Amino acid sequence: xxxxxxxxxxxxxxxxxxxxxxxxxxxxxxxxxxxxxxxxxxxxxxxxxxxxxxxxxxxxxxxxxxxxxxxxxxxxxxxxxxxxxxxxxxxxxxxxxxxxxxxxxxxxxxxxxxxxxxxxxxxxxxxxxxxxxxxxxxxxxxxxxxxxxxxxxxxxxxxxxxxxxxxxxxxxxxxxxxxxxxxxxxxxxxxxxxxxxxxxxxxxxxxxxxxxxxxxxxxxxxxxxxxxxxxxxxxxxxxxxxxxxxxxxxxxxxxxxxxxxxxxxxxxxxxxxxxxxxxxxxxxxxxxxxxxxxxxxxxxxxxxxxxxxxxxxxxxxxxxxxxxxxxxxxxxxxxxxxxxxxxxxxxxxxxxxxxxxxxxxxxxxxxxxxxxxxxxxxxxxxxxxxxxxxxxxxxxxxxxxxxxxxxxxxxxxxxxxxxxxxxxxxxxxxxxxxxxxxxxxxxxxxxxxxxxxxxxxxxxxxxxxxxxxxxxxxxxxxxxxxxxxxxxxxxxxxxxxxxxxxxxxxxxxxxxxxxxxxxxxxxxxxxxxxxxxxxxxxxxxxxxxxxxxxxxxxxxxxxxxxxxxxxxxxxxxxxxx
Numbered sequence: 001x002x003x004x005x006x007x008x009x010x011x012x013x014x015x016x017x018x019x020x021x022x023x024x025x026x027x028x029x030x031x032x033x034x035x036x037x038x039x040x041x042x043x044x045x046x047x048x049x050x051x052x053x054x055x056x057x058x059x060x061x062x063x064x065x066x067x068x069x070x071x072x073x074x075x076x077x078x079x080x081x082x083x084x085x086x087x088x089x090x091x092x093x094x095x096x097x098x099x100x101x102x103x104x105x106x107x108x109x110x111x112x113x114x115x116x117x118x119x120x121x122x123x124x125x126x127x128x129x130x131x132x133x134x135x136x137x138x139x140x141x142x143x144x145x146x147x148x149x150x151x152x153x154x155x156x157x158x159x160x161x162x163x164x165x166x167x168x169x170x171x172x173x174x175x176x177x178x179x180x181x182x183x184x185x186x187x188x189x190x191x192x193x194x195x196x197x198x199x200x201x202x203x204x205x206x207x208x209x210x211x212x213x214x215x216x217x218x219x220x221x222x223x224x225x226x227x228x229x230x231x232x233x234x235x236x237x238x239x240x241x242x243x244x245x246x247x248x249x250x251x252x253x254x255x256x257x258x259x260x261x262x263x264x265x266x267x268x269x270x271x272x273x274x275x276x277x278x279x280x281x282x283x284x285x286x287x288x289x290x291x292x293x294x295x296x297x298x299x300x301x302x303x304x305x306x307x308x309x310x311x312x313x314x315x316x317x318x319x320x321x322x323x324x325x326x327x328x329x330x331x332x333x334x335x336x337x338x339x340x341x342x343x344x345x346x347x348x349x350x351x352x353x354x355x356x357x358x359x360x361x362x363x364x365x366x367x368x369x370x371x372x373x374x375x376x377x378x379x380x381x382x383x384x385x386x387x388x389x390x391x392x393x394x395x396x397x398x399x400x401x402x403x404x405x406x407x408x409x410x411x412x413x414x415x416x417x418x419x420x421x422x423x424x425x426x427x428x429x430x431x432x433x434x435x436x437x438x439x440x441x442x443x444x445x446x447x448x449x450x451x452x453x454x455x456x457x458x459x460x461x462x463x464x465x466x467x468x469x470x471x472x473x474x475x476x477x478x479x480x481x482x483x484x485x486x487x488x489x490x491x492x493x494x495x496x497x498x499x500x501x502x503x504x505x506x507x508x509x510x511x512x513x514x515x516x517x518x519x520x521x522x523x524x525x526x527x528x529x530x531x532x533x534x535x536x537x538x539x540x541x542x543x544x545x546x547x548x549x550x551x552x553x554x555x556x557x558x559x560x561x562x563x564x565x566x567x568x569x570x571x572x573x574x575x576x577x
Contacts, residue, residue, distance in 0.1 A: 011050045021061035028055050029070055029083065037079040038108040048082055055086060064091055071097040078102045081112055088120040099123035106131025113137045128318065231322040234303075238316050240277050252293035258303075258317060267291045273301065280305050280314050285328075288321065300324050327543050356399050363392040401541060404464070408544045417549070419454040419567055420462050422498050426487055429466050433474065444470060446500075449488040455498055456567040457549045465545050469502060469562055472538040477505035485559070489566060496566040497551070501559045513555045 028051045036043050059067070071078070071087060071094060078084065078101050087098035099120045104112070110133040113121060118141075124130060125138055232253075235244040240259030258277050262268030266289075269277075273286035282304040290296050303319020369377050369385035377385075430444040455462060473483055485502040508516065517536045542562065543553035551564040 011047070011054065017061055021058050022066060025055065025058045025062055025066075026070060028058070029074070032080045032083050033074055033077050036082050038081045038104045039079055052082065052086060059090070064093065067091075067094050068097050071101065075101055076103050079104060081108050085112060085115050088116045092117075092119045095120045096123045100127070106133045109134040110137045113141070231320055233318070233320055234301075235318045236303075236316040238314055240317070243316075249294045252290065252295050256288075256290070258288075258301075262289050265291065269301070277317070298324055298329070300328065327540075327547050356396065359392055359395055359399070363389055363396070366392060401468075401537070405537075405541050405544065408541075408548060416458050417456050418459055420457055420459050422452050422455050422487060422500075422564075423448050425455070425459075425462055425466060426500060429463065429470060432467075433470055443482045444474070445482055445484050446502075447484075447486040449486075452487070452489055452498060453496070453566045453568045456565050457551070461545050461549060462564070465542050465562060465564075466500065468538055468542050468545075469500070469560070472535060472542075473502050473505055473560070476507050476535060478507060481505060492563075496568050497563050498566050500562040500564070502562075503559055509558075516555060 032043075032048070032051055036048060067090065074083075078098060081104060084098060084102045084104065088095045090098075095117060096119065099116075100123055109124070109130065113124075113134070116124075121138060121141060124134065130138075230247060232248045233246040234242050234253070236242050236258055240257045242254055242256050242258075245253050256267055258269050258273055260268060261271045261274040268274075268289065270287040270289075273283055273288065276283035276286070282302075284302040285300045286302070288299045288301045290299065299321045300323070301319055301321045303317040305317055306315050307313060308315055366385040366389040368374055370382050370389060372382070426446050426448065430446055433444050470483070477483055483502065483505065485500065487498065487500045490497050490499050517539055539553065539555075539560075546553050546562060546564065549565065551562070554561045554563060
């Protein structure tokens with residue numbers, strides 16, 4: 001179902017109650033989050049107003065906890081200025097949750113500040129990622145924002161909105177350190193800023209109880225406790241020593257240094273991080289090894305330097321640390337729940353099997369009607385059956401991708417390495433897309449270097465990778481745009497690699513790797529044969545398949561390169577040249 005159809009369906013639905021109201025509420029929120037972003041696509045003003053009216057009508061049908069859960073599940077996908085203003089006008093707990101997670105450009109935040117409540121602006125003051133225009137706008141409101149009005153007694157001074165002693169006792173080691181070891185009994189706050197702090201603490205406590213174990217689907221560290229394997233923010237001093245973290249065991253992390261590369265068997269960063277520290281430059285996805293303790297293992301850290309605004313003197317680094325993803329480690333970890341569904345690989349494969357069976361039956365009956373095998377059928381029925389068959393085949397392809405991803409994650413998709421002609425592989429698949437007349441596909445033009453050596457890969461996996469790459473790029477390319485690329489041989493250490501590089505379509509120009517691999521990031525594409533599970537899932541699947549045969553998928557500024565092993569060594573390549 002495309003966006004316009006879903007929009008009309010949601011706007012035409014009658015007001016509901018109970019679980020139906022929750023479902024309709026989530027549909028409206030998802031439509032605004034995906035198609036009314038401040039950094040991209042926007043919808044018509046009439047449709048936006050219709051969705052806001054529907055959300056306003058449904059709000060009394062949902063509890064405060066259900067509305068908070070909607071904001072928490074959106075996370076960093078909350079990039080719609082319309083949704084930010086809507087949530088900011090809700091109860092303080094919901095407004096605080098939205099302000100803590102929303103991702104908007106600096107100029108968009110500055111324009112929204114007059115529309116936000118003092119509570120919402122108070123939460124923004126505590127965020128460290130606000131741009132200069134936003135901070136200047138916050139300062140313009142002055143200290144009056146710190147005064148909470150008492151016009152609504154249900155929102156201010158309510159005992160249910162305060163952090164209680166019982167809630168404080170339930171906080172685990174992953175929450176920030178409390179300022180005092182003494183638990184304050186429940187009582188009205190003495191100052192307005194204390195009440196804001198209590199609201200933020202209550203949101204943090206609510207979020208920690210709902211956070212699933214697969215929050216970002218990291219690879220489980222071999223010696224780490226599952227309760228503390230979560231991403232965490234950190235800050236260092238000018239010597240690179242970690243002084244502050246927002247979660248996790250402080251004793252295991254405070255005092256570690258980014259300034260010197262780790263020696264064998266010791267804790268510390270790799271040479272990439274240490275070199276960046278010496279140059280006072282930013283770095284991304286550097287390795288950081290921790291030996292011993294609750295978070296022992298290998299981490300990936302990204303950070304940027306910060307300087308004193310007056311003197312310009314280097315002050316330290318601020319950044320994030322996370323566990324490595326599956327494609328970033330050489331050893332295969334133990335089977336873990338998947339990131340998208342929260343199911344194990346076995347459960348996901350069973351679910352795909354149970355869905356595929358009735359879908360095959362639907363496809364069979366649709367083909368019977370379309371081909372009039374049991375007797376004549378009207379043109380309207382045949383046309384409808386043809387559309388059902390197309391959608392069913394599309395769903396079957398998505399199920400096959402899910403099943404393949406589950407097998408790869410478990411290491412079951414064993415590769416039978418053979419010699420494969422790269423020219424024949426690429427040209428046949430490109431010709432297959434050009435010859436499909438049932439959908440207007442973009443032409444595929446790949447420049448092939450002559451006399452390429454054979455690939456050393458599984459032929460089935462090789463066809464899957466190239467076909468997925470072409471289909472994914474075609475699905476997001478504008479109609480009529482030519483998909484271009486090149487294929488050549490490149491020495492790479494002891495082995496040689498064959499590079500299949502596809503130029504980015506114009507719709508992907510300017511997007512970084514994180515956006516392309518993010519399953520929640522949407523790129524408009526209306527191709528019938530496009531990846532149903534999204535651009536990020538398809539690219540991750542291609543990378544996983546390439547890793548199993550000794551290759552990789554690199555995302556450059558202008559090209560996406562599929563790297564596959566050749567059946568020759570680098571010395572043989574030099575002899576040939």
